[in-house]
Amino acid sequence: MRSLSLLLFTFLCTCVPAQTIAQTVDTLMEYTAPSATITAYGNEPGIGTAAPVALLQQEELTRYDKSSLLSGLNRVPGVRFEERATASYRIAIRGASLRAPFGVRNTQVYWNGIPFGEPGGDVPLSFLDAVNTDRVQIIKGPSGGFYGPGTAGTLLMNTESIHQEGLFKLAPRYANASITTGSYGFLRADATIQRTKEAGTYNQFRIGYQRTDGYRDHSGMDRLTLQYTSTFRGQKSGAKTALHALYTKLDYELPGGLNPEQYADNPRQARPGSADKNASIHYHNLLLGLTDERSLGSWKLESALYTTGFYFDHPFNFDYKREANLGAGGRFALRRLLRDDLALALGVESRLQYRNGQNFTNPDGTRPGDLNFSDEIFSRQGLAFGQLTYTPGAWDFHLGLSSSQLDYSVDRTFSAEGVTGETEFTANRPVSVRLAAGRTFDFGYLYLSRTDGFSPPTLDEFRTNEGGLNVDLDPEIGTNYEVGFSTSVAGKFFPSISVFHFALDEAITSFSDDRGTQLFRNAGKTRQQGIELAASWRAISTTDKAIGLSFYTSYTYYNFTYLELERGGTDFSGQDIPGAVPHTLNVEVGIDLRNGLRLDLFHNYTDAIPLNDANDVFADSFHLLRAKLSYPFKSFNVFVAGANLLDQRMSFGNDLNPQFGRRYFQPAPGRNWQVGMSWTAAPKR
Template identity: 35%
Template sequence: MKIKLPFTSLLLLLLLISYTLQAQQPEIDQVLISGTVLDARSSLPLEGVTVTARSGEQGISNEQGAFSLTVAEANARFSFSLLGYRTQTVVVSSPEEELLVQLQPASANLREVEITGYETNRPLLETAGAVSVVESEVIQRFDESSIVRAVNTVPGVRMDERAPASYRISIRGSSLRSPYGIRNVKLYFNGIPFTEASGVTQLNMLDAANLGQIEILKGPTASVYGAGTGGTILLEPKRAEAGTSQLQVGATVGSYGLRRYTATASSGSDKSNMLVQYSRQQYEGYREQSAVDRHVLLISPEFYVSEKQTVTANIVYSNLYYELPGGLTVEQYRQNPRQARGGMYGSVAQNASIDQELINVGVKQEYRFSDTWSNNTSLYGMHRFQDNPFNTDYERNAYQEFGGRTSFVHQGQIGSVPATYTFGGEFQRGLEASRTYDNNGGIPDTLRSDDEVISKTGFLFAQAELELPADIIATAALSLNDTRYDITRLMQATSGGQYEYIRDFAAVLSPRIALLKRVSDGVSVHASVSSGFSPPTEEEILTSEGTLNQDLEAEKGTNYEAGVRGYVFNDRFSFDVVAFYFRLSETIVSRQDVSSVAVFRNVGSTSQKGLETMLSYSIIDDARLTLSQLRVWGSYTYNHFRFKNYQRDAIVLSGNKLTGVAPHTATAGLDLLTKAGFYVYVTANYVDEIPLNDENTVYSDDFITLGARLGFRRQLGGHISLDIFAGAENLTDEKYSMGNDLNAFGGRFFQPAPDRNYYGGIKVNYTL
């Protein structure tokens, strides 16, 4: 009793104080908020929409789309969410008015997609260029262990994995000079340069979960994005909708030891948008020596300082280890595709692998000086370490870089014609300390070479866009590009001497002219002429075994293209068709020498003609029906790519097919959603036979693969949503090679892809 009495007295005292304080608080007025929610496309009412007030109250719309909610304050913020639709936030200042909310379907059509490429921020229908957009819904059709299958739905683009996490991207045949890695294609993440000054891109340091949208600009885009003949890819993180805060965790397991975990915290308000995301992916591998272990941490806050100023930051930390199984001969490929390259210098014996650690920090500011003037400026710094035991050598590289980009936009008029002027520049400087050793069973041995490489690249650009009468938009742009490499060889085993080599590529002007005509509200046609300039990367000049390639020249090309895109039949059918003709001179190709090291040379010119088509048709699109969505879509690419004026020694190769490019590729898909939350995605992919050497004497077989994902998404109460899924890839159990080694020495062309494999997982999302 002596212990309980003081405790009881204290409890009574706290209850009395709480009651007294509660009695002193003024009464809060209750207001009734009501309205209707409609489908933005069909204007039909939406049932089952979750309406959430900032203060936590929730309601559900009925069959007529009507809802009502009693809340404790006026000037409240409400979010409207429904599976298959974009979450929308509404601020209510006058509760007496009936709200009319129109939700956009998650798969936006051409009218709604805004293109940031070419710095125009226009809808796709008003963009004169071959542009494709891969949204997060497309990435989530697959298991998200990589973005390869999502990117390969885009016509004119081919993404390969020579080994898990070893990416290669080809836009209109640009993989010709990319035996490994990503070259001749520039990438930006959240508007900040991600391609290094050396010309290569470490895309595998990002995770598929980091990406909310991938925007692909095909062909030379040097007018705004500097040197390049392949194209430009703009990556955007996946942010929370305004007025929502959520936590998401997910886990996926699959065949051959796939284990994947993600955790995301995001919050959006009228003052800021915060994103923190961590992912871990492990994979034991289909082949010997093909395991992967990757950690990625992304922190990306965005602050709306004022109506004029927005500040964004990106912090990316990535730690990636992946093994390299190596190429196989056709006999090895047919006998046992799961084996790694063998022998004394085999991949297992030499522990062929790459261990990378990277941190990239960037800051971007968007500032509007007035209604007619604005500026976008970004600065970044990056540090990367790479440890790379290879079959025939061992590389250890440390790389650090800084750079920035700025662009000014002025909106004015020439007489009665609206005009938008954009001008700015970009600069990058990188320093690499590169050492090459003998590889003794996966351990660095005798030092072969010790180099320091300073890479500098930059460009200035200007662009004018005029909105002419008759719904015509004309664009003229120009850029001046410059690249330089300073290579200092501190030590070389064969000579022991020290020397310097400077390669300064002459500044090149690259113009672009484009016209677009709106034929109707839903259809537009466009045409453009552009030139490109692509200097060799640092890895092409200083090869991995330490040889300097002093005679390599920059590629130069001119691209002509015309296209039509639009949507008809009440937005149910969309299409995008582009034809192009690209002439490239001083074409760079790669070959492997006896040590399997890639060497590069200029080979004259190429002629590249092609047709790219994307079609989509919504058979059913009505959230009220049991089967709420049924959509079929497909893409097709035709490539007529040939070498011109190409002779190697006494062998004339002019007229041969371009190495590494399939003449025909096609992808088709079916999307099925139900009102109850069940969904099915089916994707088929066809790739024609591919020439694997410049002589066109070795080809990979054509193949068709089929993948499917089915699952169940459901909102559980007001705060929790659930996504349970299972899927399979290569259901046809095709034996095929993905990411072939081109012009491989010893006939080791083939990098076998996994046979039939499965995965399953769960995502849980909690809305605060």
């Protein structure tokens, strides 16, 4: 499969004819970046969002590393993108990773407007390669149900068209390709081809391939993604319809967590037994989505329909899991301007899923052994939402209401213990509220908000790997209070600050049994308070000087504690929540010359992180230093990049509250390098 992927990539890169040097230079100079407009909550351009929303364009997402979105998302204050093992991603937005021993949970994700993830909130973010995302809007904290149930945040991820007014003044065809190699057997290649017929109508194909042997023993990864997008815009009606297809083949090994002694002795080793039992994950996934935007009289309708299916094969250290999944759903939103200063949005969203899951013994990691249990699972999530936005003068006021419900139905058709039958589970929130107000001043924008959060258990939390069904697991319910301010000074300096207080009831936390199986329980009440700062400064521009200089910095302070937590006769009230980083600081410096040579430097300081409820085990603080030097040459751009240049012993994601074995640590790579190049061509008509 690896050879076939590389052959396909090579074919795509060579089948598009190149253009002359002069045409290439002119084309790249005319290229216009996509709009930086914030569209969260469906707001119209120019209307304040009154919410903590961050926008990342493609340049920020892939500035240092295209292997994942880690370096891009982690520059945003309040966001911690974690990678416990290669392609094993977690996202902690404003909080601990209590609920996410693996995967992305409690965070709603939409890809090109399509709900991306399972009804309960499990999000397979590893199905997306960096080539599948050009733009991300991050809503931090609960959204009041506007984007589905959740208390952590929302990611709005988009693949963009190549800007029509730029490249396609010369030609209707566009091609881009890149290849990168690096430490630990890293190899990455991607390509994008687009053919535009007329404004808003185009066909686009993207391919991404990535592999690595991994820093640790038994930590290799191999992923292929194929994406096809076709859009059509009606010349008279202005309606825009798009078809999206995404196929992912993903294989990666799980080295497992290390105890403190193993971590100190050799951080590159795998957990004993992981290689022998071939602990690994293997996916085939297909997503088909149809989105549509059109006017219906005075209303604007935005709709998205999707269907998805995946096959999952997963040997564990102690058992073997196989699943087949079919899903479907949709989201419909109606918007109307009632008058010049009053806008209404109404909508519904539904996600359905059928899963056939089987759990076996794992004799040697090559194939399943005896069947332990088999389940047929139906999951259903429903959401209704509405929003009223009032904009008198410089003010904007927002009222949002939503109602959501989640249902699981598990039919255990076989159990080695002889216990079969059906189990039902329902979690609902009749009303969630979002109240927000913003005011635009000559010197900046100020907002205040109060937002409800509701997060039911995901399927993997309700139905755990060892076969347990957590019928007594309660959903999380919380309320977030926030004030934020942003401004612009002379069009060059852009600072922002937000302060929040989040009170959460029935927080869901993770722990592991003596086998390492992840289990879940409610932890009572938590208090989560924080300050987030960010500022960018374009000090010198190459349009004025021979050298350009830019700066970016962000800082996060968190005070996250248990208000009420008692377990096993021990009172943990007042303790810090494990997984939450008290202090995080990012500093970026960009230096560029008129000839195109550019140097980017990035420094991240991450404070020591408590890893258990008792706060007696910590991950040490670390300084992460990255650098990238790039230079354009004809139609190419070549670069060399380095990460963890100080060779710090660190982890991008740890395991929390292991019940036995003290396997807390998932070491990240030491000092490592990448070198690569990209190529762009826009052929003549």
